[in-house]
Amino acid sequence: MVGRWWWWFCLLVAAALGGASGGDVTYDGRSLIINGQRKLLFSGSIHYPRSTPDMWPSLITKAKIGGLDAISTYVFWNLHEPQPGQYDFSGNRDIVRFIKEIQAQGLYVCLRIGPFIEGEWTYGGFPFWLHDVPGIVYRSDNEPFKYHMQNFTTKIVTMMKEEKLFASQGGPIILSQIENEYQNVEKAFHEKGPPYVTWAAAMAVGLNTGVPWVMCKQDDAPDPVINACNGMKCGETFVGPNSPNKPAIWTENWTHFYDAYGNITKIRSAQDIAYHTALFIIKKNGSYINYYMFHGGTNFGRTASSFILTSYYDQAPLDEYGLIRQPKWGHLKELHAAVKLCSQTILNGVQTNFTLGAQQEAYVYRGESGECAAFLVNTDGTNDVEVSSQFSTRSTQIAVKLGSADIWQEFNEVIPVFNETSLKSDSLLEQMNTTKDVSDYLWYTATYEQAEDSQAVLNVSSLGHVLRAFVNGKLIGSAHGNHKNYSFTLESNVPLNSGTNNISLLSNMVGLQDSGAYLEKKAAGLTSVSIKDNQVVKDLTNYSWGYQVGLLGERLELYTEKGSSGPQWFIFNSSSKPLTWYKSKFDAPEGSDPVVLNLRSMGKGQAWINGNSIGRYWISFLTSAGTPSQTEYHIPRSFLKDRDNQLVLFEEETGDPLGISVDTVSITKVCGYVSASNPPPLISWKQSTPNQTNNKSLHGRRPKVQLRCPPKRRISKVLFASFGSPLGNCQNYASGSCHSSNSTAVVEKACLGKRLCTVPHSYKKFGGDPCPGIQKSLLVEVQCQ
Numbered sequence: 129m130v131g132r133w134w135w136w137f138c139l140l141v142a143a144a145l146g147g148a149s150g151g152d153v154t155y156d157g158r159s160l161i162i163n164g165q166r167k168l169l170f171s172g173s174i175h176y177p178r179s180t181p182d183m184w185p186s187l188i189t190k191a192k193i194g195g196l197d198a199i200s201t202y203v204f205w206n207l208h209e210p211q212p213g214q215y216d217f218s219g220n221r222d223i224v225r226f227i228k229e230i231q232a233q234g235l236y237v238c239l240r241i242g243p244f245i246e247g248e249w250t251y252g253g254f255p256f257w258l259h260d261v262p263g264i265v266y267r268s269d270n271e272p273f274k275y276h277m278q279n280f281t282t283k284i285v286t287m288m289k290e291e292k293l294f295a296s297q298g299g300p301i302i303l304s305q306i307e308n309e310y311q312n313v314e315k316a317f318h319e320k321g322p323p324y325v326t327w328a329a330a331m332a333v334g335l336n337t338g339v340p341w342v343m344c345k346q347d348d349a350p351d352p353v354i355n356a357c358n359g360m361k362c363g364e365t366f367v368g369p370n371s372p373n374k375p376a377i378w379t380e381n382w383t384h385f386y387d388a389y390g391n392i393t394k395i396r397s398a399q400d401i402a403y404h405t406a407l408f409i410i411k412k413n414g415s416y417i418n419y420y421m422f423h424g425g426t427n428f429g430r431t432a433s434s435f436i437l438t439s440y441y442d443q444a445p446l447d448e449y450g451l452i453r454q455p456k457w458g459h460l461k462e463l464h465a466a467v468k469l470c471s472q473t474i475l476n477g478v479q480t481n482f483t484l485g486a487q488q489e490a491y492v493y494r495g496e497s498g499e500c501a502a503f504l505v506n507t508d509g510t511n512d513v514e515v516s517s518q519f520s521t522r523s524t525q526i527a528v529k530l531g532s533a534d535i536w537q538e539f540n541e542v543i544p545v546f547n548e549t550s551l552k553s554d555s556l557l558e559q560m561n562t563t564k565d566v567s568d569y570l571w572y573t574a575t576y577e578q579a580e581d582s583q584a585v586l587n588v589s590s591l592g593h594v595l596r597a598f599v600n601g602k603l604i605g606s607a608h609g610n611h612k613n614y615s616f617t618l619e620s621n622v623p624l625n626s627g628t629n630n631i632s633l634l635s636n637m638v639g640l641q642d643s644g645a646y647l648e649k650k651a652a653g654l655t656s657v658s659i660k661d662n663q664v665v666k667d668l669t670n671y672s673w674g675y676q677v678g679l680l681g682e683r684l685e686l687y688t689e690k691g692s693s694g695p696q697w698f699i700f701n702s703s704s705k706p707l708t709w710y711k712s713k714f715d716a717p718e719g720s721d722p723v724v725l726n727l728r729s730m731g732k733g734q735a736w737i738n739g740n741s742i743g744r745y746w747i748s749f750l751t752s753a754g755t756p757s758q759t760e761y762h763i764p765r766s767f768l769k770d771r772d773n774q775l776v777l778f779e780e781e782t783g784d785p786l787g788i789s790v791d792t793v794s795i796t797k798v799c800g801y802v803s804a805s806n807p808p809p810l811i812s813w814k815q816s817t818p819n820q821t822n823n824k825s826l827h828g829r830r831p832k833v834q835l836r837c838p839p840k841r842r843i844s845k846v847l848f849a850s851f852g853s854p855l856g857n858c859q860n861y862a863s864g865s866c867h868s869s870n871s872t873a874v875v876e877k878a879c880l881g882k883r884l885c886t887v888p889h890s891y892k893k894f895g896g897d898p899c900p901g902i903q904k905s906l907l908v909e910v911q912c913q
């Protein structure tokens with residue numbers, strides 16, 4: 129998609145800048161109106177529980193410098209109300225603190241209450257206790273559900289009002305969301321769907337927040353609720369507001385796409401995001417664009433939904449750790465700055481458009497006093513037009529190796545047997561209904577009598593997600609589903625002893641499902657078990673089963689300070705067994721670079737630092753390229769002390785903890801590229817003939833390469849510099865046939881020892897034209913140290 133681009137041009141700037149707090153918020157067919165003024169707003173999603181409170185200020189600052197006007201967040205019901213009527217707003221659940229931090233930095237807030245949020249968040253944000261409310265049918269015209277939805281929505285709105293956080297009260301919240309992409313499931317609820325939409329809208333509006341509500345992906349959102357678009361290409365796909373006096377709002381312009389275990393990250397280019405954003409403004413009269421995500425962060429603990437990676441939207445403009453990701457962040461920043469300069473003309477002017485070429489169009493906005501703004505759009509997706517770009521390379525350095533056996537201790541999880549379990553049933557129980565989601569794990573145990581030793585085949589079907597089968601204490605097989613299909617079967621040879629055999633099947637969930645209709649009816653766990661012995665199949669599905677919810681290590685809270693200092697631990701035994709807890713200690717790496725736990729040598733499990741879960745890990749689930757989806761797991765700095773940090777792991781497979789290291793992450797290289805025809809020549813025209821281009825092209829800015837190392841780092845080395853016709857791009861380059869021999873010397877002089885430097889694309893600077901008649905580019909990569 130390199131070929132598509134937009135460019136802008138703005139005359140007689142009528143910039144109106146204002147503070148972000150307070151004021152009446154209304155809207156018309158063009159935009160939100162704040163304090164009587166139309167607004168063209170860029171927003172970005174940052175979810176408070178996917179980072180830590182000490183990270184919030186810098187994430188918000190980087191969003192603001194990147195040109196955002198607003199931060200959008202969901203509200204996470206299952207974090208806030210883990211039990212009915214018991215609320216938790218501590219630590220990274222402190223939504224009021226998060227919103228006040230945004231306010232302090234002068235940005236607006238879009239509060240997406242839901243309270244169904246999907247969001248790749250376990251159970252779509254619903255607390256699991258809803259499952260046991262008698263007669264409940266989620267997200268439909270159902271009294272028990274509506275009661276609890278209203279109860280929680282009211283709780284949040286009341287809290288916000290008490291803290292005076294709505295714009296109508298002088299606060300930063302300018303927009304709220306009720307429900308989430310309901311139209312996707314509405315049909316499944318038949319006649320219970322439409323009245324629910326009407327009810328949800330009226331309930332929300334009745335809470336009198338003084339600011340507008342939106343429903344995303346709900347084309348028939350009832351007045352005065354605004355229908356909004358979600359997706360990657362709202363500039364092409366949005367059907368438009370359902371009333372001429374509602375503005376076009378894009379609540380989720382996906383900056384990337386979420387990742388599941390086994391998936392290869394699909395990168396969405398900066399140019400593609402910016403192109404579709406510009407298109408939405410131009411073609412759909414868009415006036416509010418939210419990037420989903422601007423910062424993704426981390427699914428700590430058990431908060432990821434089924435099969436979703438612990439790392440969330442690492443490819444967003446701010447990466448998982450909050451580091452700026454180039455070129456995405458910088459390219460969007462330029463778009464924002466460009467649009468901002470002309471936003472009043474765009475919002476209040478009259479648009480005309482005309483053709484410049486087969487696939488090039490110009491869109492011109494003219495204001496009342498003659499000011500105008502133009503966008504040039506190239507829809508040609510095939511012809512390569514390289515946009516000037518800045519790249520950064522992130523790398524990890526090993527800080528602490530945990531490779532010596534004497535720093536580790538272990539605890540072998542006990543495999544339960546039938547007669548030691550307290551919960552019994554004559555059938556295979558549904559997993560979530562049995563665990564109530566207090567643990568990922570449920571043991572199904574049985575005994576099996578056998579006349580003589582034999583080789584049999586165990587056959588288990590599961591609705592999800594992972595199974596490890598043990599017979600007489602030995603692992604005989606494992607199997608798992610995937611993000612597309614949670615179901616799977618396990619078929620495994622099993623040696624049976626004469627007499628009583630102990631069958632212990634560990635069924636393991638990797639987060640609850642976050643989407644779809646009738647979530648309350650979803651099922652997981654085992655659905656059939658049989659043993660085939662001597663061609664005779666014995667069906668054990670309706671059989672005497674004993675259950676254990678969770679692990680012994682969980683009951684002992686081995687991951688807490690207290691549990692990890694208990695007497696259960698033994699010295700490390702290098703012959704690793706499945707289902708083993710490991711613990712060790714390490715000192716925090718010096719400095720302030722983000723810290724990760726590199727679990728490259730492990731299989732699957734969960735990790736805790738000083739009692740805080742840093743999430744599930746799954747190294748052994750390989751992508752089609754044969755690599756793990758994620759090996760580095762974020763340890764927020766605030767989880768660490770200077771010395772003696774307690775690391776506890778529960779490993780389900782036979783991982784080797786001696787291969788683990790604690791690493792730091794930093795931007796070590798930055799690269800810039802610019803070519804002569806770049807930026808594309810801006811056009812000017814006479815106001816009387818707007819469809820005529822003046823063939824005298826104007827360069828708005830002199831092309832240059834700008835290099836910027838992260839804070840506290842300086843340019844220590846020029847890795848590559850070529851003024852001429854370098855081949856490739858920042859990710860893969862080489863010198864071309866034309867190359868100024870002065871390239872490296874010129875860049876070294878301009879850049880070495882500096883944090884920031886600029887190298888103009890100019891013959892003079894390089895001591896002359898190295899190859900007249902050939903179009904020149906400049907590509908520079910430097911090391912930051």
Ligand SMILES: *[C@@H]1O[C@H](CO)[C@@H](O)[C@H](O)[C@H]1NC(C)=O
Pocket residue numbers: 212213278279280282283
């Ligand atoms: C919400 O429910 C709780 C108990 O579950 C109750 O104490 C509270 O009054 C309810 N709030 C509203 C606004 O209905």
Ligand SMILES: *[C@@H]1O[C@H](CO)[C@@H](O)[C@H](O)[C@H]1NC(C)=O
Pocket residue numbers: 385386387388390391392611612
């Ligand atoms: C994972 O990859 C598969 C195969 O390419 C694709 O069908 C699926 O949509 C991907 N899932 C996610 C969550 O990216």
Ligand SMILES: *[C@@H]1O[C@H](CO)[C@@H](O)[C@H](O)[C@H]1NC(C)=O
Pocket residue numbers: 368411412413
């Ligand atoms: C955008 O707004 C203009 C002026 O109000 C209107 O003529 C045009 O139809 C709108 N375009 C879309 C796609 O709604």
Ligand SMILES: *[C@@H]1O[C@H](CO)[C@@H](O)[C@H](O)[C@H]1NC(C)=O
Pocket residue numbers: 411481482483489490
């Ligand atoms: C002007 O814009 C409209 C709406 O996007 C489009 O249908 C039309 O083809 C455009 N005209 C030109 C000349 O680009």
Ligand SMILES: *[C@@H]1O[C@H](CO)[C@@H](O)[C@H](O)[C@H]1NC(C)=O
Pocket residue numbers: 547548628
């Ligand atoms: C379980 O069965 C074994 C023998 O199969 C027996 O030794 C043990 O006492 C039983 N445990 C319980 C709790 O019944």
Ligand SMILES: *[C@@H]1O[C@H](CO)[C@@H](O)[C@H](O)[C@H]1NC(C)=O
Pocket residue numbers: 558561649
């Ligand atoms: C959950 O368990 C209860 C009884 O324990 C049963 O009545 C109900 O049908 C079960 N629900 C599901 C979805 O299995």
Ligand SMILES: *[C@@H]1O[C@H](CO)[C@@H](O)[C@H](O)[C@H]1NC(C)=O
Pocket residue numbers: 587588589617619656658660
């Ligand atoms: C395993 O069990 C399933 C479900 O009962 C059955 O469909 C399948 O044929 C069985 N496979 C074997 C090899 O017995």
Ligand SMILES: *[C@@H]1O[C@H](CO)[C@@H](O)[C@H](O)[C@H]1NC(C)=O
Pocket residue numbers: 545600601625628629630
């Ligand atoms: C089954 O478990 C019981 C209780 O732990 C144990 O006494 C017995 O030896 C086990 N049987 C086999 C064949 O391992």
Ligand SMILES: *[C@@H]1O[C@H](CO)[C@@H](O)[C@H](O)[C@H]1NC(C)=O
Pocket residue numbers: 613614615616617
């Ligand atoms: C999911 O996997 C199960 C077991 O492998 C298989 O029977 C089923 O057909 C699959 N479902 C889909 C939708 O692919």
Ligand SMILES: *[C@@H]1O[C@H](CO)[C@@H](O)[C@H](O)[C@H]1NC(C)=O
Pocket residue numbers: 816817818819820
């Ligand atoms: C725009 O161009 C067309 C043909 O190229 C011409 O007929 C028309 O007069 C022009 N419009 C203006 C306002 O100059």
Ligand SMILES: *[C@@H]1O[C@H](CO)[C@@H](O)[C@H](O)[C@H]1NC(C)=O
Pocket residue numbers: 867868869870894895896897898
């Ligand atoms: C390098 O710069 C010097 C002047 O500073 C100039 O004479 C020379 O031609 C330049 N070399 C190239 C290859 O451009």
Ligand SMILES: CC(=O)N[C@H]1CO[C@H](CO)[C@@H](O)[C@@H]1O
Pocket residue numbers: 358359360361362365385
């Ligand atoms: C990756 C992905 O699912 N992209 C989707 C984004 O949304 C557009 C429509 O808005 C779809 O066409 C894409 O497939």
